[in-house]
């Protein structure tokens with residue numbers, strides 16, 4: 001069946017872009033199916049309250065556990081990974097996207113305010129994997145935009161979602177390196193030239209140049225990625241760059 005994505009949020013309209021573009025086409029083609037759920041449908045008071053003051057004091061409000069428990073009872077099949085976006089999570093990476101894309105589906109819990117009562121993630125871990133992840137070292141107002149980021153990164157790795165022309169295997173991070181620069185016509189634009197090797201027709205030379213650009217760019221912009229490569233990932237030619 002299709003890769004199943006369920007999102008629980010207090011701002012369901014925020015997830016409308018899930019049905020656009022690449023992911024929209026994947027849904028139309030039956031490769032992915034998406035459910036967006038309003039957390040407030042699992043409240044039982046007239047005010048449809050989802051937050052309360054933090055135990056121990058301090059500013060802001062915390063999302064109450066009861067609506068989340070009922071929501072996850074309703075939308076999360078046992079064993080399905082629950083993803084909880086939080087700036088206090090482990091960094092979301094390409095490797096996680098690859099792992100998650102191979103699973104049957106994902107459930108996302110979008111926090112707001114100061115986040116969700118910690119017992120929700122702790123309890124949810126009894127029924128399947130739970131990933132508390134951050135999309136970067138900054139603080140957003142809610143998890144919805146993080147869900148858009150992660151679902152896009154995951155679904156483009158599902159077989160059939162990308163065509164051959166836009167294959168993911170050469171993209172940045174697939175081999176642990178950043179991809180080098182790309183060029184298209186014209187050859188000269190506002191005084192800037194396309195690197196001549198790309199016009200040479202010499203495929204071996206082009207491959208060598210691309211590899212060198214990839215290594216140089218990674219060394220300049222993301223030395224942490226170079227340092228994390230396994231011992232055998234770089235050839236002698238690579239090291240000479």
Ligand code: SAM
Nearest residue numbers: 085086087111115134135139140141142143146
């Ligand atoms: N009090 C929390 C803390 O300091 O860790 C911050 C909560 S933040 C204002 C509200 C919500 O935005 C979070 O529950 C999470 O869903 C989302 N969020 C904020 N920054 C994020 C990030 N870098 N990655 C993923 N989700 C984030």
